Amino acid sequence: MTGSSTAGSSATGAIVAEELRRTFGEVVAVDNISLTVPRGSVLGLLGVNGAGKTTVVRMLATVLKPDSGRAMVHGFDVLTQAQDVRRSIGLAGQNAAVDENLTGRENLELVGRLSHLGRSTSRDRADQLLDQFGLVDAGNRPVRTYSGGMRRRLDLGAALVSRPPVLFLDEPTTGLDPASRLDLWGVIESLVADGTTVLLTTQYLEEADRLADNIVVIDKGLIAAEGTAKQLKARLGDTVIEFEFASPTVAKSAAKTLGGTVAAGTIVRLVMTAGPATLRDAMNQLSAANIAVSHVALREPTLDDVFLTLTGTGATS
Amino acid sequence: MRWAVRDTLAMVWRNLTVIRRVPQLLVFSLVQPLIFVFMFRYVFGGAIQVPGGRYVDYLMPGVFVQTVAFGAINTAVGLAEDQNKGLLERLQSLPMSRSAVLGGRVLADTVRNVLIVLLMLAVGFLVGFRTHTSVLQVAAGVFVMVLFGLALCWIFALIGLLVPNGEAAQAAAFPLLAPLVFASSAFVDPRTMPGPLRWWAERQPVSITAKAVRSLMLGGSEYPSAYVWGAIAWSLAIIAVMAPLAVRRYRRS
Numbered sequence: 080m081t082g083s084s085t086a087g088s089s090a091t092g093a094i095v096a097e098e099l100r101r102t103f104g105e106v107v108a109v110d111n112i113s114l115t116v117p118r119g120s121v122l123g124l125l126g127v128n129g130a131g132k133t134t135v136v137r138m139l140a141t142v143l144k145p146d147s148g149r150a151m152v153h154g155f156d157v158l159t160q161a162q163d164v165r166r167s168i169g170l171a172g173q174n175a176a177v178d179e180n181l182t183g184r185e186n187l188e189l190v191g192r193l194s195h196l197g198r199s200t201s202r203d204r205a206d207q208l209l210d211q212f213g214l215v216d217a218g219n220r221p222v223r224t225y226s227g228g229m230r231r232r233l234d235l236g237a238a239l240v241s242r243p244p245v246l247f248l249d250e251p252t253t254g255l256d257p258a259s260r261l262d263l264w265g266v267i268e269s270l271v272a273d274g275t276t277v278l279l280t281t282q283y284l285e286e287a288d289r290l291a292d293n294i295v296v297i298d299k300g301l302i303a304a305e306g307t308a309k310q311l312k313a314r315l316g317d318t319v320i321e322f323e324f325a326s327p328t329v330a331k332s333a334a335k336t337l338g339g340t341v342a343a344g345t346i347v348r349l350v351m352t353a354g355p356a357t358l359r360d361a362m363n364q365l366s367a368a369n370i371a372v373s374h375v376a377l378r379e380p381t382l383d384d385v386f387l388t389l390t391g392t393g394a395t396s
Numbered sequence: 397m398r399w400a401v402r403d404t405l406a407m408v409w410r411n412l413t414v415i416r417r418v419p420q421l422l423v424f425s426l427v428q429p430l431i432f433v434f435m436f437r438y439v440f441g442g443a444i445q446v447p448g449g450r451y452v453d454y455l456m457p458g459v460f461v462q463t464v465a466f467g468a469i470n471t472a473v474g475l476a477e478d479q480n481k482g483l484l485e486r487l488q489s490l491p492m493s494r495s496a497v498l499g500g501r502v503l504a505d506t507v508r509n510v511l512i513v514l515l516m517l518a519v520g521f522l523v524g525f526r527t528h529t530s531v532l533q534v535a536a537g538v539f540v541m542v543l544f545g546l547a548l549c550w551i552f553a554l555i556g557l558l559v560p561n562g563e564a565a566q567a568a569a570f571p572l573l574a575p576l577v578f579a580s581s582a583f584v585d586p587r588t589m590p591g592p593l594r595w596w597a598e599r600q601p602v603s604i605t606a607k608a609v610r611s612l613m614l615g616g617s618e619y620p621s622a623y624v625w626g627a628i629a630w631s632l633a634i635i636a637v638m639a640p641l642a643v644r645r646y647r648r649s
Contacts, residue, residue, distance in 0.1 A: 142485050
């Protein structure tokens with residue numbers, strides 16, 4: 080890579096991470112993550128709490144240095160060209176990173192000034208964003224009077240002040256009410272329509288499903304699966320069968336018999352890969368093995384199933 | 397370099413806005429020193445003997461130094477809260493100067509300390525404190541203690557970056573400040589203290605700074621000007637050690 084001040088070629092992707100790793104003392108937060116986000120697309124980083132999503136985002140946004148591995152954002156190296164990366168990105172973290180004592184307008188202007196946009200450009204940009212996020216009336220009030228949804232909108236606005244071509248959104252809708260969530264999804268979709276590249280983390284399959292072109296599932300700092308929402312769901316089958324047994328010991332031997340996964344002690348999950356026949360075959364196998372089932376339920380696949388099926392501790396099919 | 401100055405000023409402005417928005421906070425930070433003034437001036441004061449002059453003149457420079465010392469807690473609380481609320485993360489993702497976050501915090505708290513010291517000076521005059529030197533020397537006294545406050549702010553900047561939130565910062569601050577502020581010559585003459593405590597109380601920076609302020613505001617042979625240089629040396633030494641440590645901690649992530 081050259082040290083030029085312009086972005087690298089568009090063929091390489093707006094975000095390219097290679098074998099990123101980061102530990103905190105004994106804890107391996109990110110073990111080995113490589114990913115590519117093509118320009119103008121949305122990547123959903125899916126995982127439970129502690130999977131390493133936030134650490135990945137923080138390394139790509141130059142907030143945290145990786146222990147090893149490398150990453151390019153908008154053509155710039157996050158380690159050696161950090162300031163160039165920072166000029167190209169916007170970051171909205173998990174908690175609304177806005178100053179309670181400043182007004183909404185002042186928060187946006189401060190980010191503008193610290194992004195070196197100049198005073199008058201910062202002011203104009205603050206006006207535009209307050210308008211775009213429906214905060215014009217609240218613009219001159221201190222943020223501590225804002226509702227949770229308003230803070231999130233302001234926080235997303237702050238991430239957009241410098242019109243960054245690459246946007247990192249760390250669980251942008253966690254804790255929002257359903258209406259605010261839909262609002263925010265709309266905003267993100269319109270940004271992508273304008274050509275912004277987005278990497279967003281989420282715990283919600285539904286959110287990744289709606290917004291992301293590609294999904295990377297991470298678990299314990301490693302990539303567990305990747306693909307489009309459609310591809311991931313295809314791997315899960317349409318429906319999951321939950322068998323409940325009398326004890327964890329029975330559940331364990333039943334899981335072995337069925338080729339399913341033990342979830343929550345006495346429950347065994349089986350992906351319905353062959354439609355209703357899966358259920359019939361399973362019941363036959365269990366009665367052949369003389370294992371009594373205490374309860375059976377059918378469920379649509381959830382994020383839990385992604386983890387249990389793709390990374391689960393039990394025998395997977 | 398130009399951006400470093402502009403970014404730092406933007407951060408100073410941001411950190412001082414809280415004083416404009418919630419001026420009660422400034423008043424609250426006066427409550428503790430006011431209690432000390434009333435306690436030592438009127439409750440214990442009559443029973444305390446100090447060399448070479450009136451007790452109120454001895455006491456007030458001690459209270460001033462105590463006030464700037466406790467004012468430095470603000471630095472730790474402010475940074476810890478910014479970190480806790482994710483604001484530091486946002487700032488670290490901006491193309492701003494890397495030194496502006498800590499610099500802006502410490503400078504804003506220094507401005508705040510100047511305001512508080514001036515208010516306490518006024519309180520001092522109300523309870524009978526009188527300076528015996530020129531206005532310039534009194535101003536130099538203010539400078540010496542604010543410089544000491546700035547040095548402590550760097551210690552507390554490091555603490556603020558090491559703790560998870562504002563309450564933890566507050567909790568970490570008191571055990572550190574108590575032996576500095578109370579085992580000192582701020583309120584009583586250390587010559588009345590037992591051996592090892594006296595040894596400590598006569599040499600540590602709060603005592604030296606209190607004596608320097610007495611030298612500049614009261615004059616007289618009891619407080620030679622050597623204390624002034626001693627106080628400045630202490631402050632500069634603390635800054636020289638603590639500022640790089642705090643900056644390194646900020647950049648380490």
